[in-house]
Amino acid sequence: GAVVSQHPSRVICKSGTSVKIECRSLDFQATTMFWYRQFPKQSLMLMATSNEGSKATYEQGVEKDKFLINHASLTLSTLTVTSAHPEDSSFYICSAEGTDNYGYTFGSGTRLTVV
Amino acid sequence: GENVEQHPSTLSVQEGDSAVIKCTYSDSASNYFPWYKQELGKGPQLIIDIRSNVGEKKDQRIAVTLNKTAKHFSLHITETQPEDSAVYFCAASLSGGYQKVTFGIGTKLQVIP
Numbered sequence: 001g002a003v004v005s006q007h008p009s010r011v012i013c014k015s016g017t018s019v020k021i022e023c024r025s026l027d028f029q030a031t032t033m034f035w036y037r038q039f040p041k042q043s044l045m046l047m048a049t050s051n052e053g054s055k056a057t058y059e060q061g062v063e064k065d066k067f068l069i070n071h072a073s074l075t076l077s078t079l080t081v082t083s084a085h086p087e088d089s090s091f092y093i094c095s096a097e098g099t100d101n102y103g104y105t106f107g108s109g110t111r112l113t114v115v
Numbered sequence: 116g117e118n119v120e121q122h123p124s125t126l127s128v129q130e131g132d133s134a135v136i137k138c139t140y141s142d143s144a145s146n147y148f149p150w151y152k153q154e155l156g157k158g159p160q161l162i163i164d165i166r167s168n169v170g171e172k173k174d175q176r177i178a179v180t181l182n183k184t185a186k187h188f189s190l191h192i193t194e195t196q197p198e199d200s201a202v203y204f205c206a207a208s209l210s211g212g213y214q215k216v217t218f219g220i221g222t223k224l225q226v227i228p
Contacts, residue, residue: 106158
């Protein structure tokens, strides 16, 4: 089946630094990548949608200059949290949809802790 | 936009009993309804999905039903086992590229041995 590899699984960074999270589709071409944020005991909140080779579409209230998304190839999308603050601490999850699969495959998530 | 309501938020069942989770959606154009299982600290895993041209789908102990007229769909797990304990999310979307998925709030299922 379709597999999305997400790295790192956990990261701790200092306030003010930037963190990059990668998602790779291993056995299919991901034409669309979705980035979610999940707070404890809550549902997934869509942050942005990215299509390969074009700019990401951000949901209302999500700062595009803070959460930089790049989807330069059909197998790789990255989310960079810039100038991270403690309130950015959360669980970030990507999901991908390709042209040849019928569902949305999720990565394993990244636990970000900003200290 | 789409709105998905899910209930119950928590559910405890004895091992071997059945569990049912229900969801409703608002956008009649939605035609793809996946269910995800999320274990602690992990990403959601697709466990079953259904499209609007089908009323019911079954995969071993898991089944999903869809009532398109009433705009609700349900997940049924039979013969529950402790390893079924997790958070389950229903979702709704339009199938095809670039369509975002709207998730329910999640149901924490606990199967008591």
